Amino acid sequence: MDASSDTAIAALLLDWYDVHARDLPWRALPGSSSPDPYRVWLSEVMLQQTTVAAVKDYFAAFTTRWSTVEALAAAADEEVMAAWAGLGYYARARNLMACAREVARLGRFPDTEEGLRALPGLGAYTAAAVAAIAFGRRAVVVDANVERVVSRLFAIEEPLPGSRPAIRAKADAITPDARAGDFAQAMMDLGATVCTSRNPRCLLCPIAAPCKARRMGDPARLPVKAPKKAKAVRQGRAFWIEREETSEVWLVRRPGSGMLGGMRALPDDGWAARADGSGNGPLAGPWESAGKVGHVFTHFALELNLSVYLGDRFDGLGEGEWWPIDRIDEAGLPTLFAKAARLALAMAVDEKEDA
DNA sequence: AAAACGTGGCT
DNA sequence: TAGCCAAGTTT
Numbered sequence: 001m002d003a004s005s006d007t008a009i010a011a012l013l014l015d016w017y018d019v020h021a022r023d024l025p026w027r028a029l030p031g032s033s034s035p036d037p038y039r040v041w042l043s044e045v046m047l048q049q050t051t052v053a054a055v056k057d058y059f060a061a062f063t064t065r066w067s068t069v070e071a072l073a074a075a076a077d078e079e080v081m082a083a084w085a086g087l088g089y090y091a092r093a094r095n096l097m098a099c100a101r102e103v104a105r106l107g108r109f110p111d112t113e114e115g116l117r118a119l120p121g122l123g124a125y126t127a128a129a130v131a132a133i134a135f136g137r138r139a140v141v142v143d144a145n146v147e148r149v150v151s152r153l154f155a156i157e158e159p160l161p162g163s164r165p166a167i168r169a170k171a172d173a174i175t176p177d178a179r180a181g182d183f184a185q186a187m188m189d190l191g192a193t194v195c196t197s198r199n200p201r202c203l204l205c206p207i208a209a210p211c212k213a214r215r216m217g218d219p220a221r222l223p224v225k226a227p228k229k230a231k232a233v234r235q236g237r238a239f240w241i242e243r244e245e246t247s248e249v250w251l252v253r254r255p256g257s258g259m260l261g262g263m264r265a266l267p268d269d270g271w272a273a274r275a276d277g278s279g280n281g282p283l284a285g286p287w288e289s290a291g292k293v294g295h296v297f298t299h300f301a302l303e304l305n306l307s308v309y310l311g312d313r314f315d316g317l318g319e320g321e322w323w324p325i326d327r328i329d330e331a332g333l334p335t336l337f338a339k340a341a342r343l344a345l346a347m348a349v350d351e352k353e354d355a
Numbered sequence: 356a357a358a359a360c361g362t363g364g365c366t
Numbered sequence: 367t368a369g370c371c372a373a374g375t376t377t
Contacts, residue, residue, distance in 0.1 A: 047373035054363065054372085088361030091376075123375045143373045188373055197371065198366075228370090259360075298360055335362060 009153070009207055010176040010183055016206035017186035022193070024052065025059055027185075037109040037134040038069040041099075044126045044133075045092055052192070058087050072097070073104035078253075081262050082332025090334070094262055095121030111135045133181035140172045141184035145191025150174075151223035152195060155212035159224040195219075233301045236271025238337065239281045240290065240308045240344040241317070248322035249341075250282075250314070251331060259297075260334045266341070267320070271302060282317055283309055290347045293339040306340050308347065 021027070026043035028035035042062060046055040061083060066072040072080070077097060084093035098120040103109050109130070110116050117127035128139035142150075147160065150167045158166065176183055194201050200219050202208050213219035241250040254265050259272035269277030281287065287307035295302045323331050328341050 044373065049360090049372055049374055050362080051364070051372050086362075088363090089374085091360065092374090095375080121375070125374055129373070141373090144371085145373070185373090192373085261360090296362085298362090299358075 005210060006174045007176070009174045009210060012206045013186040013190065014176070014179055014182055017182055017189065020189065020193075021182075021185065022052075022189050025056060025063075034136065035134055037111075037130065038072075039063060040134040041069075041109065041122075041126075041130050042072075042096075044129050045096055045099075045121055046087065048092060048126065049089060050087065054087065058084070069100050069103050069109070073100040077262070078264075078332075082264065082330070085263065085332035086335055086338070088335075090261055090263055091257075092121060094256070109134070111137070113137060113139045129184060132184050136181060138175065138177050138180040139184075140168060140175050141180075141187070142168055142171050143188060145188045145195075146171055146184075148197065148223055149187055149191050149195045152200070152213035152219045153207060153211050155216060155222065157222070157224065159226050161226065163223065231296070231299065231301050232275070233303060234271055234276050235303050235305070236277040237269040237279055237281070237305045237307060238266045238340050239268065239283070239287070240266060240306060240340070241283060241314070242308070242310045242325070242344075243312070243314070243322060244310050245312070246322065247325050249325050249328065249344075250317060250320050251323045251333075252318075252320040260336070263334045264323075264331050264337075265333065266337050268304075271304070281307060281309075283314065284316075285309060290344050293336070293343055295336045295339065302336070304336065304340060306343050308344055 026035065026039045043055065043059055046058055062072075065083065066075055075097070080097050081090070081093055084090060099122070102119055110119070111131075112135075113127050113131035116122050116130050117124070122130070125141065125143050128141045131137040132139040132141055147164075147167050150156070150170045151163065154170050156163050156166055156170070190205070194205050198220060202211070202214050202219060205211070208214055211219065213222050242248070243250075250267065251264050252267050254260050254263050256262050267282045269279050269281065271277035287309055290306040290308045292303055292305045295304065325345070333341060
């Protein structure tokens with residue numbers, strides 16, 4: 001592929017984008033000026049390893065509650081962590097606050113890829129995306145969509161992740177000097193709606209003509225990926241400690257790094273730090289079993305047994321807080337513990353029905 | 356450099 | 367349904 005056809009690919013994609021761009025909340029309104037860097041940055045962080053559908057409500061909630069980066073910088077850590085609950089990869093929320101505070105200190109977002117890359121939570125992808133989309137800089141934006149589109153377009157047979165340097169070189173070659181932000185978003189929209197992982201819709205593709213994988217007959221075969229390791233299944237135990245006289249449950253704050261770091265949680269037996277939990281709780285009990293919940297994390301699956309204590313002796317509980325059970329939805333529990341809470345409450349309902 | 360780090364939707 | 371996959375970053 002020579003330089004002139006690389007230019008042609010960008011033109012085809014931009015023409016397609018002018019007609020088919022998805023209408024997403026963090027994109028500038030048609031006809032308006034450049035999008036707000038705060039909204040671009042926030043959306044890009046939320047979208048890391050996360051689908052558009054999952055992000056939409058969180059983006060609306062965050063921008064309603066904190067409409068500027070200064071407002072977010074001034075927010076309390078626990079408020080932001082609770083607002084992020086359920087979205088996953090909680091290091092993103094911790095980095096989000098650190099980044100907002102750094103930007104507030106600087107007075108504005110850096111407007112170069114290099115400057116952005118130095119902020120917490122902005123890696124190669126996000127720095128390039130914000131530089132291109134919010135500041136119109138030419139930057140080579142490579143995410144999983146771009147990897148897929150480029151792998152197919154140029155029929156790159158080497159498996160990921162080894163093919164990343166070759167993919168980046170090709171992405172660089174087709175990235176235009178003008179409208180680099182639109183080009184990046186065009187590639188991502190194409191990957192999300194046309195050049196999909198399974199069942200690519202080549203008949204709708206604006207760059208089907210130059211696509212080598214399509215010519216070879218089986219575009220879905222690419223990109224080739226290295227095989228994944230099987231997930232181990234761990235056992236753990238969590239504890240629902242209820243103070244009956246006030247209808248409150250005991251919640252703790254998890255350590256600031258590691259699994260679900262910084263999030264509110266039910267007390268547990270340390271399953272996150274070992275292959276399995278110790279089985280020990282923060283109280284002597286007696287415990288009643290409420291059953292178990294299953295949850296799959298990125299690198300292991302967990303079977304979490306839930307034990308319940310209802311009583312009035314709470315010796316040795318340590319750090320934590322009593323939380324009103326009727327407002328448990330507002331505690332900002334990550335999904336694993338939200339499931340466990342649901343189980344405890346379902347058990348309570350069952351027992352009431354039995355009585 | 357390989358592993359840690361969430362979750363929900365789709366097939 | 368069990369596995370695959372998503373607008374990756376950090377250590």
